[in-house]
Amino acid sequence: MRIALIQTNPTIGHFAHNLGLLLDRLRQAEQAGCDLVIFPELALCGYPPQDLLERRDFLQAHDQSLDQLIAAVGDTGVIVGAIEQRQGPGKPLHNSALLIHQGKVVQRVRKQLLPTYDVFDESRYFEPGNPSLPFPFKGLHLGLTVCEDIWPGSYGSYSVDPVAALLRNQAHADLLINISASPYHHGKLGERSQLFSNLCQRHGLPLLYVNQVGGQDSLIFDGHSAAINSKGQLAAIAAGFREDMLLVETADLHKEPPACPQLEDSVAHVEAALVLGLGDYLRKTGFSKAVIGLSGGIDSAVTAVLAALALGPENVLCVALPSPYTAQISIDDAQELSANLGCGFEIIPIAGAMQAYQQALAPLFVGRPEDLTEQNIQARIRGNLLMALSNKFARLLLSTGNKSEMAVGYCTLYGDMSGGLAVLADVPKVMVYQLARWMNRNGAVIPERIITRPPSAELKPDQCDQDDLPPYEVLDPILTAYLEQQRSLEEIVAQGFDHETVQSIIRRIHLSEHKRKQAPLGLKVTTKAFGCGRRWPIVQQLAR
Numbered sequence: 089m090r091i092a093l094i095q096t097n098p099t100i101g102h103f104a105h106n107l108g109l110l111l112d113r114l115r116q117a118e119q120a121g122c123d124l125v126i127f128p129e130l131a132l133c134g135y136p137p138q139d140l141l142e143r144r145d146f147l148q149a150h151d152q153s154l155d156q157l158i159a160a161v162g163d164t165g166v167i168v169g170a171i172e173q174r175q176g177p178g179k180p181l182h183n184s185a186l187l188i189h190q191g192k193v194v195q196r197v198r199k200q201l202l203p204t205y206d207v208f209d210e211s212r213y214f215e216p217g218n219p220s221l222p223f224p225f226k227g228l229h230l231g232l233t234v235c236e237d238i239w240p241g242s243y244g245s246y247s248v249d250p251v252a253a254l255l256r257n258q259a260h261a262d263l264l265i266n267i268s269a270s271p272y273h274h275g276k277l278g279e280r281s282q283l284f285s286n287l288c289q290r291h292g293l294p295l296l297y298v299n300q301v302g303g304q305d306s307l308i309f310d311g312h313s314a315a316i317n318s319k320g321q322l323a324a325i326a327a328g329f330r331e332d333m334l335l336v337e338t339a340d341l342h343k344e345p346p347a348c349p350q351l352e353d354s355v356a357h358v359e360a361a362l363v364l365g366l367g368d369y370l371r372k373t374g375f376s377k378a379v380i381g382l383s384g385g386i387d388s389a390v391t392a393v394l395a396a397l398a399l400g401p402e403n404v405l406c407v408a409l410p411s412p413y414t415a416q417i418s419i420d421d422a423q424e425l426s427a428n429l430g431c432g433f434e435i436i437p438i439a440g441a442m443q444a445y446q447q448a449l450a451p452l453f454v455g456r457p458e459d460l461t462e463q464n465i466q467a468r469i470r471g472n473l474l475m476a477l478s479n480k481f482a483r484l485l486l487s488t489g490n491k492s493e494m495a496v497g498y499c500t501l502y503g504d505m506s507g508g509l510a511v512l513a514d515v516p517k518v519m520v521y522q523l524a525r526w527m528n529r530n531g532a533v534i535p536e537r538i539i540t541r542p543p544s545a546e547l548k549p550d551q552c553d554q555d556d557l558p559p560y561e562v563l564d565p566i567l568t569a570y571l572e573q574q575r576s577l578e579e580i581v582a583q584g585f586d587h588e589t590v591q592s593i594i595r596r597i598h599l600s601e602h603k604r605k606q607a608p609l610g611l612k613v614t615t616k617a618f619g620c621g622r623r624w625p626i627v628q629q630l631a632r
Contacts, residue, residue, distance in 0.1 A: 089123045089227070092336075093315070094298065100134035103153040106134060110166075120335060123164060124164065124225065127166070129169035134300075135300055147171065150171050158188050169234065185199075187232070197217065197232045198218065199237060201237050202236070207271065222254065231255065231293070234268075265298075272308045289320040306617065311327060317340075324336055328357065328360060355522045358523065362515075362611055366395060369609075376403055378395050379404075379407060381407055381488065383418060386534075387490050392426070393534065396431055402430070409470045409473060409474075410435065411466050412442075466503075466547050487505060490520050496567075498556065511611060516568070518561060562589070
């Protein structure tokens with residue numbers, strides 16, 4: 089049997105667009121002589137639809153599109169992720185995989201494991217399905233599952249293993265199939281490879297895995313749909329971070345596979361994810377252009393490169409907003425970077441605005457020394473000017489702060505936190521440097537001085553980040569241990585870190601929660617990002 093694994097980039101709720109994608113790809117697969125076409129989880133509506141699932145008009149539009157898809161399917165079968173409405177006690181919906189053939193739904197499998205960890209909240213909407221059995225199609229018995237159903241022991245705590253249940257009582261299957269909407273994070277590719285290999289070896293069956301691709305709010309879906317043979321070896325893999333169709337001959341899944349590139353997590357994948365997430369966020373929200381405050385530092389430089397890759401340099405405006413504390417080399421480096429990228433570049437000095445603020449506040453501030461207030465005013469002036477450019481020219485303002493700064497509150501509300509999308513909000517500072525080096529792999533796109541110069545906010549004379557923070561090589565591992573690995577203060581200190589340093593960092597994380605609740609949406613590339621997947625109260629008393 090020839091099977092097409094088709095990873096699509098849907099827009100949530102845009103049923104005409106999504107249906108058009110499925111029908112176009114179905115016709116391509118038919119022309120390629122395919123017997124079966126497999127699309128991702130919830131491919132008609134896009135994943136995750138969240139509270140749109142509570143709207144009757146959304147469900148009606150979904151069902152109308154599903155009816156059109158069913159009517160268009162002939163002898164080439166289609167497996168597609170879809171919503172099913174249900175009656176009776178429990179939740180009103182199933183997250184289902186449907187096999188469509190010759191204008192009819194001939195098989196239905198409902199997702200059994202409904203994740204509720206991190207960014208997932210599926211049990212809010214869906215009722216779990218019952219165990220299923222393999223079913224025949226064109227001479228093969230197919231074991232069909234939906235996303236989480238092949239991850240029972242990896243993230244959530246579940247009492248059942250749907251694949252083991254599928255094969256219970258010596259039920260016969262020739263092929264396992266999983267349709268998925270699995271978001272990317274750094275390290276996920278290796279996790280999937282190991283999971284798939286173990287699964288296929290354990291059951292002695294090949295696996296076809298089809299994953300959604302594209303950016304959706306903070307989530308980035310990487311595609312990388314794959315065929316794994318019965319020995320757990322990768323037989324074929326689709327492209328990452330773009331739509332693709334992978335053709336698989338089932339007879340080949342029981343043979344020694346040809347040389348196939350193995351997936352290894354790298355900073356290149358992080359760059360590809362951020363480019364996809366940034367570009368899709370703008371396109372799907374109706375923007376085509378961006379504006380960035382370019383400071384001459386590494387965070388804004390990396391953000392500018394990502395924006396140029398995602399949108400085209402002609403659609404990116406870089407703006408330097410120097411104060412009396414800004415070094416000339418910062419302006420020079422920002423201008424050189426913009427020229428290297430081919431982006432627009434403007435300079436708006438803020439000294440006059442600073443003086444106006446000082447004069448307005450002088451009667452109230454009299455007798456009080458300068459402190460962080462004056463530094464934050466500079467950041468807020470810049471934020472206001474950049475937002476004015478955003479409004480006037482319909483350019484989305486990209487915030488440039490990194491995860492390390494966001495974690496400890498080294499950022500200014502309504503200042504450098506202003507913007508419509510925080511591109512690096514889940515990228516630790518050390519990884520920002522790795523991205524910059526990767527971006528310069530074929531030549532100095534980012535001026536070398538931006539990478540080697542000590543980072544500074546330049547809000548007072550001779551300022552340096554590490555006047556207020558430990559070195560990022562120390563800070564980032566502590567943040568990873570506390571935020572992503574859920575380690576306690578004592579456990580982190582036991583890893584060799586200074587007790588006072590760890591305690592101070594944890595305290596700053598907690599005190600800064602109110603800032604992050606007001607931050608722009610950030611793109612998720614680690615296992616635990618600030619945002620919808622981290623539900624932390626602002627008012628709490630843990631290690632303050």
